[in-house]
Amino acid sequence: MSIQRGMMASPDHFGIEYELSTNLSMRKERQPDKTLAMAHWSHFRNTLTRYGVEILTLPSAGPGIPDFTFLQNAGELIQGTKIFILSNFHHKERMREIPHLKRWLKNYFDLRELAPDEKFEGGGDALFWHNNVLFLGYGIRTNLKGAQAVARIAHEVDPRIIPEFLPMRFWVEKGKRGKVSFYHRDMSFLPLYDKKTFLIYPYCFSLDALRLLERYGNVVFATKDQAYNFVCNGVEVDHDTVILPWTDEYTQNQFRNDFGYKNIEICPVSEFLLSGGGLQCLLKIIQQTFLNSFFK
Numbered sequence: 486m487s488i489q490r491g492m493m494a495s496p497d498h499f500g501i502e503y504e505l506s507t508n509l510s511m512r513k514e515r516q517p518d519k520t521l522a523m524a525h526w527s528h529f530r531n532t533l534t535r536y537g538v539e540i541l542t543l544p545s546a547g548p549g550i551p552d553f554t555f556l557q558n559a560g561e562l563i564q565g566t567k568i569f570i571l572s573n574f575h576h577k578e579r580m581r582e583i584p585h586l587k588r589w590l591k592n593y594f595d596l597r598e599l600a601p602d603e604k605f606e607g608g609g610d611a612l613f614w615h616n617n618v619l620f621l622g623y624g625i626r627t628n629l630k631g632a633q634a635v636a637r638i639a640h641e642v643d644p645r646i647i648p649e650f651l652p653m654r655f656w657v658e659k660g661k662r663g664k665v666s667f668y669h670r671d672m673s674f675l676p677l678y679d680k681k682t683f684l685i686y687p688y689c690f691s692l693d694a695l696r697l698l699e700r701y702g703n704v705v706f707a708t709k710d711q712a713y714n715f716v717c718n719g720v721e722v723d724h725d726t727v728i729l730p731w732t733d734e735y736t737q738n739q740f741r742n743d744f745g746y747k748n749i750e751i752c753p754v755s756e757f758l759l760s761g762g763g764l765q766c767l768l769k770i771i772q773q774t775f776l777n778s779f780f781k
Contacts, residue, residue: 486615486678486679486721486723487722487723487724488533488538488720488721488722488723488770488772489537489538489539489772490538490539490540490541490770490771490772491533491538491539491540491541491768491769491770491771492540492541492542492543492556492768492769492771493526493530493540493541493542493543493554493556493767493768493769494542494543494544494545494546494553494554494555494556495526495542495543495544495545495554496519496522496523496526496545496554496757497523497544497545498545498546498547498548498549498550498551498553499517499519499522499545499551499552499554499756499757499760500516500517500519500551501513501515501516501517501551501759501760502549502551503578505576505578506576507575507576507625507626507655507666507668508666508668508760508761509657509663509664509665509666509761510662510663510664510665510666510758510759510760510761511759511760511761512663512759515759516759517756517757517759517760518756519756521755521756522756522757525752525753525754525755525756525757526554526757526767528752528753529728529752529754529764529767529768530542532728532750532752533720533722533728533768536722536723536726536748538722541771543556543589546581546582546585547585549581550581550582550585551760552579552582552760552762553582553585554757554762554767555609555760555762555766555767556766556767556768556769557607557608557609557671557765557766557767557768557769558572558574558579558606558607558608558609558669558766559571559572559582559586559590559607559608559769560572560586560590560596560605560607560608561605561607561608561611561635562594562769562771563638563639563642563643563646564613564616564643564772565616565643566595566642566643567593567594567595568594568595568597568638568642569590569593569594569595569596569597570597570598570599570605570607570635570638570639571583571586571587571590571596571597571598571599572586572605572606572607573598573599573600573601573603573604573605573631574604574606574626575604575606575625575626575627575628576626597638599631599634599635600630600634602628602630603628603630603631603633603634604626604627604628604630604631605627605631605632605634605635606626606627606669608671608765608769608770609626609627609669609670609671609672609766610622610623610626610627610632610653610669610670610671611627611635611670612670612671612674612676614676614678614701614702615678615701617643617645617646617647618646618647618649618701619635619636619639619646619647619648619649620649620651620670620698621635621636621648621649621650621651622651622653622669622670622674622690622694623650623651623652623653624652624653624654624655625653625655625668625669626668626669629650632648632650633650635648636648636650649697649701651670651690651691651694651697651698652690652691652693652694653670653689653690653691653694654688654689654690654691655667655668656673656686656688656689658709658712658713660713662758662759665713665758665761666761667686667688667689667712668761669766671717671718671765671766672686672689672715672717672718672761672763673685673686673688673689673690673707673712673717674686674689674690674717675707675716675717675718675719675721675765676721677721677727677744678721679721679723679724680703680724680744680745681701681702681703682702682703682704682705682744683698683701683702683703683704683705684705684707684711684716684717685698685704685705685706685707685717686706686707686711686712686717687706708735710733711731711736714730714731715730715731715754715758715763715764716729716730716731716732716736718730718763718764718765718766719763719764719765720764720765720768725746725747725748726746726747726748726749726750727740727744727746727748727749727750728750728751728752728764729749729750729751729752729764730751730752730753730754730758730763730764731751731753732749732751737749752764754767
């Protein structure tokens with residue numbers, strides 16, 4: 486799979502204005518450098534466009550809504566359709582994003598909303614694999630009711646879609662930034678579509694989830710250093726190119742020699758890591774051809 490287009494939201498008002506029980510990276514006394522955050526965001530965006538990815542940029546939602554830039558969490562688009570299932574955030578602080586998401590996304594999609602007790606955090610936990618398989622991580626921010634509701638909507642829209650549920654575990658690692666907690670699928674699960682491979686930090690998933698994934702591809706376990714530095718939150722652009730936030734000699738050799746990528750681009754996200762976010766979190770991949778007109 487090659488990424489053709491995506492949506493990103495400007496980090497003009499990015500910062501750490503609250504702390505969340507599921508996100509141990511966030512500390513209000515440790516604020517990101519906003520100039521550097523914008524530089525990192527722009528570098529990532531420019532790297533994507535250099536490889537032919539068209540990006541539709543949404544403006545910031547304004548003061549008081551600092552995490553709007555993590556557009557991956559906005560919801561999930563049912564592939565091949567205009568149906569976009571809006572997120573229903575676990576934490577009330579992030580529910581502030583919903584009115585702004587509605588205002589922008591209604592211009593492009595047919596929005597669907599979930600019931601109050603159906604918690605779902607978009608692409609942070611959902612992932613389409615080779616068009617018709619929909620992986621749904623649950624157990625931390627997305628709950629089982631939310632995952633089931635998304636699966637039901639997706640199957641009603643397209644009966645060919647096969648929902649697969651991935652029970653997740655709340656995992657914490659310690660390092661130079663302090664404690665880092667893993668609360669979304671995309672923090673510990675890098676899909677390498679063209680290699681039919683999943684790079685997984687196994688401690689974040691149940692044994693049943695790992696066994697299920699083995700039915701669909703080759704499961705490779707990430708190292709602690711890779712997980713802590715959000716390598717599993719990287720982005721595969723096409724069969725030759727992958728974008729990572731961090732690398733070491735082992736990771737370079739693995740992606741170049743074992744996985745076969747010719748281009749390994751490094752886009753640092755140090756400031757976003759302070760809020761528990763990375764590359765996948767900043768990009769909402771949109772493959773639908775009906776959106777071509779919006780990208781011209």
